[in-house]
Structures are given as structure tokens and as C-alpha cells.
Amino acid sequence: MFPRISAINPTDRADLLAAVAEFVTDPPAANHSNPSFPQVLVPGSDHPALEALAAAIRKNKPGLESLLDSSARFSSGASQECRGFRDGDGGVWIQEHGIRGGRGDQDVYRRPVFTANELPLEIRIGFHNEMAYLPDYPDVVMFFCEIAPPEGGETGIVQGxxxxxxxxxxxxxxxxxxxxxxxxxxxxxxxxxxxxxxxxxxxxxxxxxxxxxxxxxxxxxxxxxxxxxxxxxxxxxxxxxxxTWFNNIGTSNPTTxxxxxxxxxxxxxxxxxALKASLAFMNDHQVPHKWKPGDVMVVNNHAVLHSRHPSKPPRRLLVSDFLSCKKSRL
Structure with missing residues (x-):
């Protein structure tokens, strides 16, 4: 079951996990065999102040990054401003990756934040590591839900x-x-x-x-x-x-x-x-996240692949991809 954090104030992973008090009501997919994936952190307050939450994230950067090493993490109802999680001196991840390779289907929202892929919502986007086809790819990808779709539109994640x-x-x-x-x-x-x-x-x-x-x-x-x-x-x-599986094979379609x-x-x-088998395995072992406004998902791009399920409009996610603040890649 997913943990609920009543206060984010420990300084290392052991203290962070010891602070778990309750669990949220959104369990992973029934066919998923790893209950520790993904890690989910929920603020104790329903409407936490952005400044306080950002300060807590900066203070607990080592513990939070240790959780990110091999998983993805959600923070539900955490904020109405995506940039607050990644800006400022001493933030959790502050070195932006940039947009090498182009983002033909994405609009600049407020640098370095972009809209998520703007392909028509009825199109399924298969499992991939962000920009795995480039020599320069991001370490971390962060999504923020501004408008949740009325139906569908889940982001599926699977461990590589x-x-x-x-x-x-x-x-x-x-x-x-x-x-x-x-x-x-x-x-x-x-x-x-x-x-x-x-x-x-x-x-x-x-x-x-x-x-x-x-x-x-x-x-x-x-x-x-x-x-x-x-x-x-x-x-x-x-x-x-x-x-780990690190590629964009999941965006292929053997029938097209x-x-x-x-x-x-x-x-x-x-x-x-083999192509069909890999696509089927990722689909069967994914954890699909149904978005709510204010949700944040932080993905270790080295270890986790993500996808987009088809949805009805409107749906608006913001995304920022950047390098880890660590000197060496994860």
C-alpha cells in the first residue's frame, strides 16, 4: 500500500520511511507484483503552502532522491504551480536538461516547463524512456496535472x-x-x-x-x-x-x-x-496513474518507462525534464 506522509522533515531515507503514518486509497494495479513501486508521498495538509512544501523538499533532498533511484513518485494535491518543485537555490533537481532534439508536439508553457505531448488525445503513446533516442537525455522527468481528463488519460509506468x-x-x-x-x-x-x-x-x-x-x-x-x-x-x-530496458521500442506499433x-x-x-512480446509485457505489468488536478509525478528516466493512455478532452499535463543535481548520473 502507498504511504501517506504526515510531515516531511527527516533528513535521510530511514527517517523518511519511519515518518509513514497511513496509506492512501489508490493501490497499484492488481496484477502488479511489486507493492513498493511506485513510492507515493502525500502531504499531511490538504492545502499545503507551496513555500513550506518546497522548503521541505529542499531540506530532505537526499532522502527523496534515494526513493527516486529505482522508482517513480507521486505527490497528490501538492501544488498548483509546477515550477515551485524545481526552482530556486538548493532545489531537489535544479539543472535543467533543455530541449535538445526538439519538441515538435509540445508548447512552451513557462521555461523550463512545457506541455506534455500534444498529439491528439485519442492516440496512445507507448512506453518509452524520455529522449532515449538522443545521446543527451534527461535523468529526471516531472509531470504536473493542471487539468485531469474526464475519462482515460492515465500515465502508465513500468520498471525497466x-x-x-x-x-x-x-x-x-x-x-x-x-x-x-x-x-x-x-x-x-x-x-x-x-x-x-x-x-x-x-x-x-x-x-x-x-x-x-x-x-x-x-x-x-x-x-x-x-x-x-x-x-x-x-x-x-x-x-x-x-x-534495465532503456529505449523507445514501446512507441512502435508492429501492426502499423x-x-x-x-x-x-x-x-x-x-x-x-519479440517486439509484440515486449509491448504486451509492459502493458500487462504497468502501474496506471489516474490523474487528479495538482498531482505531481517524478520519474527516474533511467529506470522507469512511461506511457499515455487515450483519453477524452480536456487533459493538460505540464512536464519538465532535467539532469540530476548529482554529479554522476543515476
Missing amino acids: RTVYDAMARDYPEFVRNLEEKGLVYYNFLAENEWKEKFGTDDRSQAELKASKLSKKLQWLDDGRVKVYHGPRPAIKQLKENSK PNLRHLEYGDGTPLPLD
Whole structure:
């Protein structure tokens, strides 16, 4: 069951966990086998002052970060201002990651806060680690619910090492190839699309702009361009000597190949049966969070994948991704 924190004032993990008094009424999914994931912290007051809560977070940064190492964390009804959780000297996570690679489907809300992916709400966004297709990806991703949808719209989360363990057991050759070859992510742009996207009709200028976004371009005879990232690692070593699923395979759709193009780092195709199995496993072992206004979710991007369920409008989440304040990555 999820803990309820009546006061956030301890200075280390042991004291923090000792402060647990009650539990909230939102248990994890019935088919989820790890009751300690995710960690949920709820302020004792229904309407805590933002300044006091931010001060408590800053004071207890080590304990809170230790909880984040291998899980995600919610803080329900905590605030009506997303920036308060990440701004200021001595905040929990203060070094912004930025927007390398572009955010074509997101609007700037107030830097460094953005709206979450603005693809139509009826579209399901599959499990992924944020910007795993880039060499420079965020350590931490924070979501804030401004408007909760009337139906659907849950954010699903799943632990990457759970996915890795299952796939390594059932599809060892697939996982071995992912570890040895990595992944290439790519899509195609028509001639008018790449000219608009890069703001030029000069191929050399387009290539220069693409390189600044860690993209490579391959010009095709029909006027289109293949835009790709990679090869990028698909499996990541966590600091506790375990491996985790770290990729955007979950955003692919084996029945609609042109939705997301993936291949091994050497250009060979991924096995369809293993792809489908990985998607099914993540879906079956996810913890879906049904949003309420004011909810905050903080995700360790190295260890946890997230997704978006389809929903009815309106739904508005704000997101900020940034580097851990620790010198070394989690």
C-alpha cells in the first residue's frame, strides 16, 4: 500500500520511511507484483503552502532522491504551480536538461516547463524512456496535472529492469542483439516537409541543422529524406549492477510499421514476435496513474518507462525534464 506522509522533515531515507503514518486509497494495479513501486508521498495538509512544501523538499533532498533511484513518485494535491518543485537555490533537481532534439508536439508553457505531448488525445503513446533516442537525455522527468481528463488519460509506468529480466529470459537472442548492436530510430520526410522543418531548401544547411539536433540525414532518389538517430544503446546498466530496458521500442506499433521505424544498429530488422512480446509485457505489468488536478509525478528516466493512455478532452499535463543535481548520473 502507498504511504501517506504526515510531515516531511527527516533528513535521510530511514527517517523518511519511519515518518509513514497511513496509506492512501489508490493501490497499484492488481496484477502488479511489486507493492513498493511506485513510492507515493502525500502531504499531511490538504492545502499545503507551496513555500513550506518546497522548503521541505529542499531540506530532505537526499532522502527523496534515494526513493527516486529505482522508482517513480507521486505527490497528490501538492501544488498548483509546477515550477515551485524545481526552482530556486538548493532545489531537489535544479539543472535543467533543455530541449535538445526538439519538441515538435509540445508548447512552451513557462521555461523550463512545457506541455506534455500534444498529439491528439485519442492516440496512445507507448512506453518509452524520455529522449532515449538522443545521446543527451534527461535523468529526471516531472509531470504536473493542471487539468485531469474526464475519462482515460492515465500515465502508465513500468520498471525497466522488470522488462529486461522478462525479455532476457524469454527472448535471449533478441536482448543479446539489442545489447551488442543497439538501436537506430528513423522516419521519413517528404521534400516539402524537410524544407519546412529545417527552414531551408539547401541540403547542406539542413544537414547542419539536423546535426545540431543529433540527427543524421540520408537523401533518397524520390526527394524524401531519411532522418535517423543512432545507433543508440537499448539496454542500460544501473548502478546497483542490474540492467534495465532503456529505449523507445514501446512507441512502435508492429501492426502499423510506419508509425515508428526501428532497426538494429547494423540496419537489420527487429523480430516481430519479440517486439509484440515486449509491448504486451509492459502493458500487462504497468502501474496506471489516474490523474487528479495538482498531482505531481517524478520519474527516474533511467529506470522507469512511461506511457499515455487515450483519453477524452480536456487533459493538460505540464512536464519538465532535467539532469540530476548529482554529479554522476543515476
